[in-house]
Amino acid sequence: MVGLFESQWLGGTVPLKNRIVMPPMTRTRTSDGDVPNALMATYYGQRAGAGLIVAEVADVAPSSNGYAMTPGIYTEAQLRGWRLVTDEVHRKGGTMFSQMWHVGRMAHPSLMPNGEAPWGVTEQPAENSDVFAHDADGKLGYMRAGTPRRLETEEVSALVGTFAQAFANARQAGFDGVELHAANGYLLEQFMNSVLNTRTDRYGGGSVEDRTRFLMEVVDAAVRELGPGRVGVRLSPFGYFNSMPVDTLAEETLLYVSQQLGQRGVAYIHLVYELMPAGNMETAEFKKHHIDHAVLAKVRTAFPGAIIWCGGFTSREEAESALDTRLVDLIAFGRPYIANPDLAERLKHGWPLAVADRSTYYTRRGEVGYTDFPAYSTGSARGAA
Template sequence: MTKLFEPFDLAGLTLGNRIVMAPMTRARAADTVPDDMTVLYYSQRASAGLIISEGAPVSTEGCGYLFNPGLYTQAQAEGWRRVTDAVHAKGGRIFAQLWHVGRVSHVSLQEGGKAPVSSAATAGADVWAFARDENGQPARVHASPPRALETGEVARITQDFVRAARRAIDAGFDGVELHGANGYLFEQFVNGALNQRTDRYGGSIENRLRFMLETLDAIAAEVGSNRLGVRISPFGRLYSMAPYADEAQTWVTLAAEFEKRGLAYVHLSDQLTIGAEKMPVDFAAAFRTTYTGTLIAAGGFDATSAEQALQSGELDLIAFGRPFIANPDLVERMRHDRPIESADRSTWYGASGAVGYTDYPTWAEAEAKQDA
């Protein structure tokens, strides 16, 4: 029996199938407010059991990419309300991914040209932002050297996440996902090679996890743990995240902390598809022994491997990223074993207009055009 297309109860929220549209930065909102194209893009893909939005910065400080629709102003929230209404009108479900990039930023994106913030005043050799170059033009630029957050500032950022979560729920999102993966701010605290702090947010595993867990608890108090998921990338190496001595124990400890909190889900991001190292092959199964709640994973699945992971009980939901770009009807294509199209990589980020964004046809539309 096929499980991929079965409904799923996500902490009281019924999903039409077990296919998740993974969060994907598209950098298409010229003034950081979701617009008509944003509405169309997400509504075209509403057949996913769950959509997780592109990362929405919780503050200007949290931005690392131009043209990202945020969740730190009322205008942005109103723009997102149009998106959630359109997705719900088609029977879809959607969570907002809440994001702070930390040191993966550039002074041209920061208020007053200030330095980005991180757990440490350490720049990464392979850390890039999508910002303004020396001529003021949008470009991929090396991230600016960060400054280390003062101990007292950490709570300020937690509150930025709480406010963004409240805006998201008020804007009609079914829940929120804390972005703790892929070398961004929370992982900059978790990573023991980068985080050499001597305060309550550095040193021991408990201290390095404190910022993420305090923020999860604060968001849960505001919107409910059943409306809260979290994304992590265990053993991730993106943006100069180096290995460290107690790495495996760190992730097992974090799994145990998630288990205590009754979250809507935990979302594992395997960085294989974005050019980094793959998680250890047995990690998801090991993680599952400690965390028994709803588990999602993203990272190069197709319909066959997704079904195998569901049948084994290793995962509950499967997230697909890139296939959703060129296949707005991905669920139906997989259900009926139809061709999966590839997206034009040159239009993944920051292009203008519909090209590579909302102009990909469904299988039925493509067939009708061919017949015509």
């Protein structure tokens, strides 16, 4: 039996005190300029009991900004803000990776530099999906993603350099490693989908090698900057969030990517096994999805690193049952971490979990619903289930 509270070395380089992961969750608490701040440092420091914290996703460039008030990692002010966060997590004995993305077509011109069109693998829009952006009157709200323009071949290659600079910035900001967001219908996954990617250049969808080339070039840049044991990749095989078309070659792509990541010494694959409809995170109904163990066993064979499973876990029993399969190594608890800063201790001792008010997930109300949840040992379990 594999215990949830057993320690582990991630990638042979990063020590983890338990097998609990706090996955990335956007919370829209940044300061002006998409700058992380002291409030965010408090929030993450409160949750440093996790074996690994993966920070909310960061934009690698202004062109990556698909959702208002998400943090960036490309300006000096943003790096200073992230340093506040990582210093606090380390002071509390935690380990923290930065998750990075480019949203691609999942953006709106109101958030893009000079109001330009979003960047896409093709001109195909995410016809049924929304982003959080500014309307014609400047008011923030959910609206349909804009129609993208197709990136030229040289622009895709240049984006690899943009990611490489972001990796250097993550090191400067004090992160222990980075996770690439190649899931949930954002740019890296847009290239990997054989239905959406109809390009005919070297990043085109005609072969698995070509449609995964962009991801592999970005991974290579990350490994060069940070070392193989400090790079992870998040994947959402078989998902259709953000209007991703059903891809009959999804398993082929997953296994090829797993094998290639293993050859590059990537520390972990972070698998998202939740099915989410085409809408936005505010209104989407999340459904637990049981892993197809036959497919997962193939991933385990192809990839020698650690596997994180993120799939709606809410209890120690569920997590340890998954670990007992020996097909995964680490368990991500998402929403339970919002209302339970001491989640690891609650799971360890069987203490009840608090439940957050969903209306406070994405707000500008400061600490309300963010840093005001007490630890069980020092206060009542507010909203305990």
